[in-house]
Amino acid sequence: MLKYIFRRILISIPLLLGISFLTFVLIQVTPGNFFDSLKLNPQVSPETIARYEALYHLDKPLLQQYFYWLKNLIKLDFGYSFFYNCPVSSVISGRLFNTFILSLASLIVTWTIAIPLGIWAAVHRNRLTDKILSVFSFAGLSMPSFFLAMLLLFLASQWGGLPLGGMRSANFDDLSDGGKIIDLLAHLVIPTIVISLASIASLQRIMRGNMLECLRQQYVLTARAKGLPEHRVVYVHALRNAVNPLITIFGYHLFDLLSGAALIEIICSWPGLGAVMLTAVRAKDLYLVMASMMMGAVLLLLGNLLSDILLAWSDPRVRYD
Amino acid sequence: MRKINRPHNRQVPRPPKILKQCSFCFCSARKSFAFLLILVFFLSFPSFVFSQEKNPSKYGGQLVLATTSDPRSFNPIVAQETSTTAITSHIFEGLTRTNGVTLKVEPHLAQSWDISPDGLLWTFHLRSGVVWSDGVSFSADDVVFTFNDLIYNEKIPTSARDAFTIDGKIFKVEKIDDLTVKFTLPFKFAPFLRGMSQEILPKHRLERIVQENKFNFALGIDSDLKDIVGTGPYQLTEYLPGQRIILKKNHLYWRKSLEGEQLPFIEKIIYMIVQSQDTLLLKFLDGEVDYCSLRGADYPLLKPEEKKKNFTIYDSGPDFGSNFIVFNQNDGINPKTKKMFVDPKKLSWFANREFRRAVAHAIDKKRIIDIVMNGLGYPQDSAESPSAEFFYNPKVIGYDYDLAKAREILEKSGFTDRNGDGIVEDKNGYRVEFNLYTNSGSTDRVQMAAMIRHDLENLGMKVNLVSIEFNDLVSRLVSTYDWDAVMIGLTGGIEPHFGKNVWASDGQLHVWYPRQEQPQSAWEKRVDDIFNQAVQELDEPKRKVLYDEWQLIVSRELPAIYTVFGANIFAVRNKFENLHPTSFGGAFHNLEEIFIKEEYR
Secondary structure (H helix, E strand, C coil), X not given: CHHHHXXXXXXXXXXXXXXXXXXXXXXXXXXXXXXXXXXXXXXXXXXXXXXXXXXXXXXXXXXXXXXXXXXXXXXXXXXXXXXXXXXXXXXXXXXXXHHHHHHHHHHHHHHHHHHXXXXXXXXXXXXXXXXXXXXXXXXXXXXXXXXXXXXXXXXXHHHCCCCCCCCCCXXXXXXXXXXXXXXXXXXXXXXXXXXXXXHHHHHHHHHHHHHHHHHCCXXXXXXXXXXXXXXXXXXXXXHHHHCHHHHHHHHHHHHHHHHCCHHHHHHCCCCCHHHHHHHHHHHCCHHHHHHHHHHHHHHHHHHHHHHHHHHHHHCCCCCCC | CEEECCCCCCCCCCCCCECCCCCCCCCHHHHHHHHHHHHHHHHHCCCCHHHHCCCHHHCCCEEEEEECCCCCCCCCCCCCCHHHHHHHCCCCCCCEEECCCCCCEEECCEEEEEECCCCCEEEEEECCCCECCCCCECCHHHHHHHHHHHHCXXXXXXXXXXXXXXXXXXXXXXXXXXXXXXXXXXXXXXXXXXXXXXXXXXXXXXXXXXXXXXXXHCCCCCCCHHHCCCCCCEEEEEEECCCEEEEEECCCCCCECCCCCECCCCCXXXXXXXXXXXXXXXXXXXXXXXXXXXXXXXXXXXHHHCCCCCEEEEEEEECCCEEEEEECXXXXXXXXXXXXXXXXXXXXXXXXXXXXXXXXXXXXXXXXXXXXXXXXXXXXXXXXXXXXXXXXCCCCCCCCXXXXXXXXXXXXXXXXXXXXXXXXXXXXXXXXEEEEEEECCCHHHHHHHHHHHHHHHHCXXXXXXXXXXXXXXXXXXXXXXXXXXXXXXXXXXXXXXXXXXXXXXXXXXXXXXXXXXXCCCHHHHHHHHHHHHHCCCCCHHHHHHHHHHHHHHHHHHCCXXXXXXXXXXXXXXXXXXXXXXXXXXXXXXXXXXXXXXXXXX
């Protein structure tokens, strides 16, 4: 197993290089660069723009720029953000934790609600609860998340009780430790609900489908025939098999942990990475985009690896050696 | 030497146009309770910190503002967009500043100035007793350092350098004594005084950083806030990315009110970073934020709440940002493809003034204002905003919505619908069809462009609306010249000369035909002359005559077809006194003098 993990990590190095090169080229071949926005300012001369471009090596050929970036990356220097006039690492580090907290909260909420709901719906197929859950799933899937976020914020402003966006109250620093946690949790409620709802809906459907598939299998019939209690049939025999595809999905969800949800962050004023990265891509803040892409790529590869390992642990048929 | 020495006073401000008279009504029970509280407060602490301050009743309280994006830096030399200057303007100051009400230049860090008869030597007498927020005295060294070592430093990219360079020549800046600085200009430069609002930075803090060649990333958002030292009324005390910025009163601030009170009055300014305007509206209605600038669409939502939620909506008049249509008149040849930048048949339409006049008459500005801006906008005819007041020429040629007249003009120039397909053809029988570009980021502008397309279709033109990313649009406009017509906006200001890059025929932003080696037309030659002459004219009324002529020429020749100005509308909670909102300065241009009513402190 260890050998397998080592091999996977080794393979991911050229993969990451390829991804980085492709991203770098793709950003650069689209017309214009970050400093184009200055070109529409009557008070900025072309010489000044050329100075800005030289400061960030944008006046060099593409390949040279890429190797320059790569060389610095090896020294763990991600370059400077044009937009924020400071190292990319300090832009990201200021927000990484915020994004992580929000994603973790929605990850936990999503999985702890969706999986039991899916099982419940499968076991009680075609009964009233299953039908209600179906309606909920379709509603959850089709409701645009920004609209839901706006709606919840509006309700909060009408009824009070929950903060209207943001991550901390103005008096956060004066609160006791317990008060700080409660304050943070209160701010988490709306964005977490919004992010989780759509994933709960889809995950619940997948879980239900898998579970139904397994419950139809002959080994379940066998288990029932030999007189096993129903809960053992469902939770031990069927569930163990039904959960496999979800482990793969879990790996992909890990990637979401640090990628952030731009739209929700913007509406809920959550100081996360998603909104920053969205602006970076739109403004062509090259090195910031590169850092975010690389972070995403690493997490995706790690998530994949993790789900493969989990799969081997949960399914005795899967072996990698 | 002629001596100009203006006393540091403020003209009586005109009240801004208010949409509806506000009514300051508080229930009397609450008022007396607040009074009681304050009474108790004073009885228990008879010698409170206020003792050194003359009028304790004005001090204290906080102002909560919102900004849609994080500042990009706290370095006013390197970063100059509004998200940055909104913060740095509280921290750093210039030798002069523009009065937010009268729009006149007034003394600030400089107390007075002399000017030599030839207009080339300017001697500034700095205010004595000004200290940086770390206690070190402000002196001529800081001014000389800011210009010679920062702005004119080859290694530092800054647009400030462009503002203080005339025809490639820079100004000579010398220290005479600790409180006197001499500027020697290569040519007469009328906007000089207004430009001297350039922020001065502390030499004692930055000298070493510049020597180590680290200034470009100094005073960034990742720096220690204690290192950001200015002479201004506030100091940074906290910055949480994506959340909030807190500024606290600088107790060493030099300015006093007319009554001799130490300024500023407000203790703390909090900027909440709220990216979504809709969320901001909710926060404003909830009382979390004291100020909110409004889009036309927000007005009907907020207006009915005005009394209940205790705020006032101000309409301070037309904005400075213009929205206009330009046709590509570039008759150059693309060196790569050896073809003309613009299809010759289209070029013949676009270069035809009558064609542009017809378009101008076909645009229904009132409908744009009603639909896009909810009635809160102003039709635009002149290149200057009416809010610029002094330099605005109201007597330019206006283009009212008149479809019949527009058709008539078109027909006279040979554009008629010859084959009855509803689309006009030119003299040579080519269908009039072109692409109208705009940037997709601005929903208002896309909506305006869509309405204009509709208007032009009524005129019989086939217009394809193309909305593209801002960067793409800019590179088309300034480097590849691959476009037919464009709807864009430029920010404006009071000083017409700062738009020279747009109006001079060799300017890079002379959008309809940039970087001409020789002016292509007589009127462009005249506009070049006007700008060159006006910048050297130090007599303001004479300058105005020149800029009036420029606005008239533009309205006659229509290189840019202006549409509408948005109204600068904002809502402010009724907790402030001494508020004098204007379109130029917004609600808080005189922030130091504004104080908070006792019951809100």
